[in-house]
Structures are given as C-alpha cells and as structure tokens.
Amino acid sequence: MDEILPHYTEIIDGNLFWDGTNILEVAKDYGTPFIIYSENILRGNYRKIKNAFNKYFKNVSIDFAIKSNFNPSLISILSSEGCGMDASSVNEIKIALLSGVSPDNISFTPNNVTIEELKFAIDKNITINFDSLSQFRMVLDHLPEIVSFRIKIDYGKGEFPGIKTAGKGAKFGEIPELALQGYREAKEKGCRRFGIHVMAGSNVRNADHFKLVAQKILEVVKNFEEELGIEFEFVDMGGGFGVPYRPEEGELDVMDTAKNIADVFKAFYTEKGREIPRLVIEPGRYISSNSGLLVGKITDVKRQESNFTGTDIGMNILMRPALYGAYHHILIANRMNEERKFKTDVTGQICENTDRIGKDVMLQEPQIGDIVAVFNCGAYTMSMASNYNGRLLPMELLISDGKLITIREKDNFQDIVRHTKFYESAKTLKD
Ligand SMILES: Cc1ncc(COP(=O)(O)O)c(C=O)c1O
Known part of the structure; x- marks a missing residue:
C-alpha cells in the first residue's frame, strides 16, 4: 500500500x-x-527539543506544559530527563510536586486565578507569570521573589482561532502599558528580580513564527529595561511548537526554530553588551x-x-x-x-x-x-x-x-x- x-x-x-x-x-x-x-516516544520528543535549544542557548529551561497531559507517570518520566514543568492551576502544581519535580523547576502561568492560588505558588517559591496587573496587585503585600508578567503582544497565531493566545481579542496576558506599571510597582515594593513571558499561540509548525515572537518580546524587554532601569533574568517564550496531525504534513524543524530565536537574542544582547539571559520554553504538544x-x-x-x-x-x-x-x-x-x-x-x-x-x-x-x-x-x-x-x-x-x-x-x-x-x-x- x-x-x-x-x-x-x-x-x-x-x-x-x-x-x-x-x-x-x-x-x-x-x-x-x-x-x-x-515512554520511548515521549523521551525522544523531549530530547529532540532539548538538544536543539541546548545547541543554541547556554542557559535554557524546558518546562513541559502539564495542561497537555497531567498523568503523573508521564510527568515523572519527563522530570527524570531533567525537564521542568509549567502549570496552569494549583492542582497541576500539586501533581508536579507529587511526581517529584522540585519547586524551582516549576513555573505557574495561570489566568483568572484566585488570591489563594497565587499565594499557594508564592509560598512554594514557584515562579508566577502574572496574567494581568490586577492579578499581580492581589498579592502586592505578599510578593514573590521574582516578578514576571505574561505580555500580550500585538501578534498571535495558532492552528485554529481557539488556540491563538496573543494579539487582539486574546484573553491571555497583559498589555505592555499595564505590565510596565506592574513591574514599576514591584520595584517600588523592593523587588529586584524580574522575568518576562509571552505565548503567541499553539500548534505552529513554521520556524519563522518563533523568530517574530522573539523580536516582539525583545522590543518589550528593551522598552521596559530602559524605562525602569532593570534587567530581566529570564525570557519565557511559552509553548506552541507544532506537530503534524496528518501523516503527510511536515514537522516543525526545532533546530531551525532554536536557531531563529537564538539569532534574534544574540543580536539583541550583543548590542546591549550582555550575556543572553535564561531562555524558558514551555512545550506541551511537541513533547506529548x-x-x-x-x-x-x-x-x-x-x-x-x-x-x-x-x-x-x-x-x-x-x-x-x-x-x-x-x-x-x-x-x-x-x-x-x-x-x-x-x-x-x-x-x-x-x-x-x-x-x-x-x-x-x-x-x-x-x-x-x-x-x-x-x-x-x-x-x-x-x-x-x-x-x-x-x-x-x-x-x-x-x-x-x-x-x-x-x-x-x-x-x-x-x-x-x-x-x-x-x-x-x-x-x-x-x-
Ligand atoms: C502559557 C502556556 N504555556 C504553554 C502552553 C503549551 O502550548 P503547546 O502545547 O502548544 O506547546 C500553553 C498552551 O496554551 C500556554 O498557554
């Protein structure tokens, strides 16, 4: 046949x-x-994306998006490979912790959560990518050590409208003006460690997309760092790394993707005369x-x-x-x-x-x-x-x-x- x-x-x-x-x-x-x-395929997928990003970045964290699959056995397998986790709810955090993942290898990128959920993560020393200024303000008197916002850039792309997660009409992330205000308030409260997050959409198999997202988020980094006199210690590009669902479809070239992102980062940080900070990615679909x-x-x-x-x-x-x-x-x-x-x-x-x-x-x-x-x-x-x-x-x-x-x-x-x-x-x- x-x-x-x-x-x-x-x-x-x-x-x-x-x-x-x-x-x-x-x-x-x-x-x-x-x-x-x-287990073979799961480990193989993780190693493939890890090897690609390790080739182009000195300091990179790969956090599996638990929302794509929260079976604890799969989480433990990935954790044994050195993979971190990105959670979207407290229950996902708990599954990661119970599967043996340490809090410093977990990020929390929720939306519309309660103050109790935010405090749970803060008390466990888990980095939160705040979805809005108002969510951040809910914990202004109980701030985490690192403050990071999920930025709603003006570009989004997903395989379907339902999985486009940035750009006009997306419910996720904070617009740059309000996120800037959040970082300002964090700084006024004595916070000295900052990160930044973006996630433009899911199931994208085109490596150029990730270059564009990198350019967009680094523009924001530039503006915020100049405006506030701070330096971001990580840039989180979210997930979205696509896979073929039809056997005849081509795969996303993760080497090209990592290189595309690295080219943008290298040019940007060379001009600034600084080391590239830690890159975080949160692939879900690509791995599972x-x-x-x-x-x-x-x-x-x-x-x-x-x-x-x-x-x-x-x-x-x-x-x-x-x-x-x-x-x-x-x-x-x-x-x-x-x-x-x-x-x-x-x-x-x-x-x-x-x-x-x-x-x-x-x-x-x-x-x-x-x-x-x-x-x-x-x-x-x-x-x-x-x-x-x-x-x-x-x-x-x-x-x-x-x-x-x-x-x-x-x-x-x-x-x-x-x-x-x-x-x-x-x-x-x-x-
Ligand atoms: C914040 C965040 N990170 C990671 C992911 C995982 O996306 P994907 O499975 O496309 O890699 C999502 C999915 O919507 C997300 O919202």
Whole structure:
C-alpha cells in the first residue's frame, strides 16, 4: 500500500503495531476504550527539543506544559530527563510536586486565578507569570521573589482561532502599558528580580513564527529595561511548537526554530553588551502529542445519506475535533491491508451532533467490533476528557521497556457519582 503511515507504526499480517506493540492484542486484553502511551516516544520528543535549544542557548529551561497531559507517570518520566514543568492551576502544581519535580523547576502561568492560588505558588517559591496587573496587585503585600508578567503582544497565531493566545481579542496576558506599571510597582515594593513571558499561540509548525515572537518580546524587554532601569533574568517564550496531525504534513524543524530565536537574542544582547539571559520554553504538544494513541471499538455502522461509523470513543474522550474542527488520523487497526474506500464520519456515543472524531474520513469497510486507533492523543486528550452523558474516563496504559503498565485505571460507576447525593440520602443527611 502506498499510504503514508504515522511515525512508529508498522503493519504485520494486516494488523497495526505501534511502537512495537500489537494494538489488537492490547485491545483484546484490556478492553476499549484506552489511551496507550509510549515512554520511548515521549523521551525522544523531549530530547529532540532539548538538544536543539541546548545547541543554541547556554542557559535554557524546558518546562513541559502539564495542561497537555497531567498523568503523573508521564510527568515523572519527563522530570527524570531533567525537564521542568509549567502549570496552569494549583492542582497541576500539586501533581508536579507529587511526581517529584522540585519547586524551582516549576513555573505557574495561570489566568483568572484566585488570591489563594497565587499565594499557594508564592509560598512554594514557584515562579508566577502574572496574567494581568490586577492579578499581580492581589498579592502586592505578599510578593514573590521574582516578578514576571505574561505580555500580550500585538501578534498571535495558532492552528485554529481557539488556540491563538496573543494579539487582539486574546484573553491571555497583559498589555505592555499595564505590565510596565506592574513591574514599576514591584520595584517600588523592593523587588529586584524580574522575568518576562509571552505565548503567541499553539500548534505552529513554521520556524519563522518563533523568530517574530522573539523580536516582539525583545522590543518589550528593551522598552521596559530602559524605562525602569532593570534587567530581566529570564525570557519565557511559552509553548506552541507544532506537530503534524496528518501523516503527510511536515514537522516543525526545532533546530531551525532554536536557531531563529537564538539569532534574534544574540543580536539583541550583543548590542546591549550582555550575556543572553535564561531562555524558558514551555512545550506541551511537541513533547506529548504523538506519544499517545487512543484506541476504541466500532459499535455501529450506519449507511445513510452519508455514512456514520459509531465508536466508543467520542468527544467525551477526544474533544479537539468538536472544539476546533481539529483533524486526528484514524485507522482501523485490524484491516490495515485493506483499501480505504468507505467515506464516513467517525462518531462517538455522545448526544451531540458535533460528536465526531473524524469527518469525511476514508476508511476500510468497517464492521462492528473492529478496533480503531486515533493518533496524536497524548496531548489535549485525556486532560480535556469529561464524564459527559455519564461516560467513564478511559484507562491509560504505558509501553515501558517493551512492557505494558497501567498508569490510570478506568473510571467506574462509583467515580462519577462519588460526590453527588441521591435526593433521598441528601435529605437524610440534611436532617
Ligand atoms: C502559557 C502556556 N504555556 C504553554 C502552553 C503549551 O502550548 P503547546 O502545547 O502548544 O506547546 C500553553 C498552551 O496554551 C500556554 O498557554
């Protein structure tokens, strides 16, 4: 077959193997749905981006964006590689701490958090990238040692409007005038250590984008340093490093990306006669996306005005297609040698007409009971999954040293009713 297959896949006797693992066997042994991760791929992705940035920067921190996947086993694996963490909530911070990450390797880049969450991070000595002047002012009497603001530059770019995180209309970050005021107030309060943060958008596979973001944030650095007489000790460029979701798409060249950013930094700091400060990046998707495969079962096939292939994996597990129209590559794992000539939407079990994980997909002729594999489900899949329609969250498995480990048990019925009260018992409790 001349079909381009996603990386790390092989076909043996018409069946899909991924990272050397027979996906059908796993489905038979564990039942569907589940997400299976590869420790090799996860480590490999981290090393690739680390090597690229280490080549061009003397001082660089790579903080994995936990929002893309908060399974503690994956966090521990990355931490064992020397990777730091970027958290967007206190619970993500707690997961990082419990997974053995030290507070000085954690950054906190939240938005619209409460004073309690900010104080939690400050008390743990975790660097906060404040999202606004008003959030910063909430802790003016309890300031962290380092003050950093997430700057809303006038440029943003993401694969979809929903993942563009800077520029006009973005809800994130503070506009430069107000961030400047924040740094001024921090300085007046005696703060002497400063950082700065920017994140322009997610899933960008063009290395030039990062050059532009670097130029934009360094313009802000220049203005602020001149205005306030301070020096930023780190510049955090956020995440956004894109990955191919379609097997035929090209990869982001991380070497070029690192070089692009380094060229801008070198020119800027040479002119200033200073060492380049620590660069921070916060990749999520780049590290975790292709390290996870979602596996489900075909539960119905409707041949109507168009075809609907029903599965036990819908928007409750993989929300991105319904949320953004995102593409995820889908294969029928037990029919890999057959031709794809059946045009179909691939749907889930949820009572929403947007519940499709694939639209107009060309599949092999499906049958109830077939096993489907959905690629790039290591990022923004489990971390976005829900119990909608009373559906249970799937189990998570890890291929580690050729063995399978369960890194999250499947939910059971008790998990979804645990905190709710059946009316009669609630009344009894109240009485
Ligand atoms: C502050 C921050 N850092 C990092 C990320 C991770 O982005 P990505 O997964 O695209 O690398 C995000 C995603 O929105 C973010 O908002």
